[in-house]
Amino acid sequence: MAEGGGAVEEKITMMHGGGGVFMNMLIRGHILPRFDAGGPEPEIPAEHMPDSAVIDGIAFTTDSYTVKPLFFPGGDIGRLSISGTVNDLTVVGAEPLAVSCGLIVEEGLPIRTLDRILESMAEAASEAGVRIATGDLKVVEKGKLDELIINTSGIGVRSSLLDANLESAGRSLESRWLTPLNIKPGDKIIVSGTIGDHAVAVMTAREEMGIRARVESDAAPLNGLMREALKVGGVVAAKDPTRGGLAALLNEWAEVSGVGIMVDEERVPVSEQVRSACDILGIDPMDLANEGKLVLAVAPHMAEEVLQSLRNHPLGKRAEIIGEATKEYEGVVVRTGIGGLRYLPMPAGDPVPRIC
Amino acid sequence: MNDRMKEILARYRDRDLASKLVKEIHRLAKDLPKVRIMHVCGTHEWTITHWGIRWLLPENVDVRAGPGCPVCVTPSSDIDDAVKLSLEGVKVLTYGDMSRARGSRMLSLEDARALGGELEVVYSFRDAVNIARKNLGKEFVFLGAGFETTAPLTAYEVLKGLPDNLSIISSYRYVPPAVGLISQAPDMRIDAFINPGHASTISGMKAYKEFFEEHRKPMVFAGFEPIDVLLAIYLILKQIKSGSPRMENEYRRSVTWEGNTRAQMFLSKVFDLRDGYWRGVSVVPGGSMEVKERFKEADARLRYGLREPSGDDFPRRARCADVIKGKIDPPECPFYMKECTPATPIGPTMVGAEGTCRIWAQHRVTRSVRADG
Structure with missing residues (x-):
């Protein structure tokens, strides 16, 4: 009998798009090694997969958006496509300037629908104070695509607040940008509000698995909120917990920084509706995607003040300090609601339905 | 979720109550020798691991996970047979997890589908019945894995009448005799059991009586919140300490002595309890639910001439x-x-x-x- 392993040819599966272990394997095994040459060296090493590359002082990022349905409570694919790219620029410490708008449309999409989505993009861009500066339009035959895919790329420049912010950390740092390489034991981990709202809102819109929670997606550009934190200072790393949620983000941070992270589960803000939906489905809110939340690592002496500054902003009212970096453990450890300890793993992909 | 549910959940996840129980557990365990407690339900293992309960227990209290996973104990021959039928063009319907478990040739139903076999994942047996009804020109087989928790729903549909094009490979297993078997296994040295909350809600505590009386080891029927499990461990230690083993019910909000008699009636009308193979364990006397002779047209073993379930067939060196x-x-x-x-x-x-x-x-x-x- 064989020892392990099937003989079936490896193919791309939906798991590869889940933002977890599989996606990481694909990117590190197949994509990054092939592109590791040419042009000026990025200022944050590509192997750490920062949300934006920084080349010659310019932050640069790209992202493609495919969501079903196109409209969901609290947002739509248009709002998502601008917020996501603005946020990817924001979290490395850049101030976003401009984004592009690449539309790939399935034949037959009502122009009225497209109009609504474009309006929503314009609105999100104006909230963020960025210009939608260039774009592209392709139409593909009916059935070759599910309605619409949007690609947005964005550029930004170093935030004028970043130097003073890093200075306030009061220690020497690995990078002059915001990256998990800067995290040291003792740094506090802050999340800017309730987690899982976006994922549950989309699930509700799909009417999947009988979930009818009254939850709105949190999709929003976060550069304004980020500015408040940088004004206070002491922020050494930042990221928005999208696919794979808080679990993927913290595991990535622990891996890149080589420092353990301890999270107090009770302090992680989760709305009641999301908590109920998760209980019913047997999933962990920490695995769920968000589109309008910031996670910050902050030097301990600045953490309380940064927390207050977030709470004073409309997008950060429910911000909490959820844990801290520690050298006592490897990876991400959760103190559970009853005081026990467990590891919080990198999500593998989408959960398989349970049978008993 | 309604407010009443929320209130109950909060009570069974209360940190102060948990730390009180943990303190009591440490106090009771202090002058006891090594205590080995087994549970036989995957959901209990999930609760214990997810809430980090082992980390809270004294060193001499060891909680072990027994055979409580229906996918795990499904004999490899049943998976092999389902794979074979699927490749021959019979559409196999089963649960998501079951479709990923591999049989003796390291092939799962998912692998079979990649090789051109027919498979559709369903959430319940009723889904399977509906699918078969909508496609009367096609043959369907349902691979039914699970314990007395899921089997009654299948029995109910069989009693209502299945479409002619649907039959069942019954891999359903019955938990109480498995607990009895482990109780007496000398190499396991289990001192006490946390009995499964869901399965016992159906079977009732009475189903465990003969096995308790045979071996007289503490049995506590427990729910699935962290306080439930801590309370069960506490009650077991108390029983051990006082030297009076009992069958005790921690999960009164669901488990009763008689159990769900309606579900039991469905089960007894459709299935015979026979000696049956549990993958990884052995033959468990009376531990397998086979479709009764009366419903032989619903029994895929008869319809397709399948083998008696048997076989561990794990990869070499895997444990x-x-x-x-x-x-x-x-x-x-x-x-x-x-x-x-x-x-x-x-x-x-x-x-x-x-x-x-x-x-x-x-x-x-x-x-x-x-x-x-």
Whole structure:
């Protein structure tokens, strides 16, 4: 009998798009090694997969958006496509300037629908104070695509607040940008509000698995909120917990920084509706995607003040300090609601339905 | 979720109550020798691992996961037969986890589908019935894995009448005799049992009486919140300390002595309890639910001339069987989190949401908590 392993040819599966272990394997095994040459060296090493590359002082990022349905409570694919790219620029410490708008449309999409989505993009861009500066339009035959895919790329420049912010950390740092390489034991981990709202809102819109929670997606550009934190200072790393949620983000941070992270589960803000939906489905809110939340690592002496500054902003009212970096453990450890300890793993992909 | 539910949940997840119980457990365990407690339900293992309960227990209290995962104990011959039928053009309907478990030739139903076989994942047997009804020109087989928790729904549909084009491979297993068997296994040295809350809600506590009386080891029927499990451990230690083993019900909000008599009636009308193979364990006397002669047209074993269920057929050197029995913890298997991960499962214990390896892997547990190996 064989020892392990099937003989079936490896193919791309939906798991590869889940933002977890599989996606990481694909990117590190197949994509990054092939592109590791040419042009000026990025200022944050590509192997750490920062949300934006920084080349010659310019932050640069790209992202493609495919969501079903196109409209969901609290947002739509248009709002998502601008917020996501603005946020990817924001979290490395850049101030976003401009984004592009690449539309790939399935034949037959009502122009009225497209109009609504474009309006929503314009609105999100104006909230963020960025210009939608260039774009592209392709139409593909009916059935070759599910309605619409949007690609947005964005550029930004170093935030004028970043130097003073890093200075306030009061220690020497690995990078002059915001990256998990800067995290040291003792740094506090802050999340800017309730987690899982976006994922549950989309699930509700799909009417999947009988979930009818009254939850709105949190999709929003976060550069304004980020500015408040940088004004206070002491922020050494930042990221928005999208696919794979808080679990993927913290595991990535622990891996890149080589420092353990301890999270107090009770302090992680989760709305009641999301908590109920998760209980019913047997999933962990920490695995769920968000589109309008910031996670910050902050030097301990600045953490309380940064927390207050977030709470004073409309997008950060429910911000909490959820844990801290520690050298006592490897990876991400959760103190559970009853005081026990467990590891919080990198999500593998989408959960398989349970049978008993 | 309504407010009443929320209130109950909050009470059973209360941190202060938990720390009080933990303190009591430490006090009771102080002058006891090693106590080995087994539960036989994947959901209990999930609760214990997810809430980090082992970390809170004294060193001499060892809680082990027994055969409580339906996917894990489904004989490899049943998976092989389903794979074969699927490749021959009979559409196999089964649960998501079951479709990923591999049989003797390292082939799962999902692998069979990639090779051109027919498979559709369903959430319940009723879905299977509806699918078969909508496609009367096609043959369907339902691979039914599970315990007395899921089997009554299947029995109910059989009693209502199945479409002619649907039959069942019954891999349903009955838990109480398995507890009896483990109770007397000398190599297991189990001192007490946390009995399954869901399965016992159906069977009632009465189903365990003969096995309790035979071996007189503490049995506490427990629910699935962290306080439920801590309370069960506390009650077991109290019984051991006082030297008076009992069958005790911690899960009164669901488990009764008689159980769900309506579900029991469905089961007894449709299934015979026979000696049956539990993968990784052995033949469990009266531990298997086979379709009664009366419903032979619904029995895929008869319709397609399938074999008697048998066979462990785990990959060489893999220790799935010892994990299923609860003899070892997953990290003691040479493949755990090396070749065998939730992404690349080799054995069934890494596939099922209730498989011990899968639950440990999900929580990235890499160290055994047992002191004596």
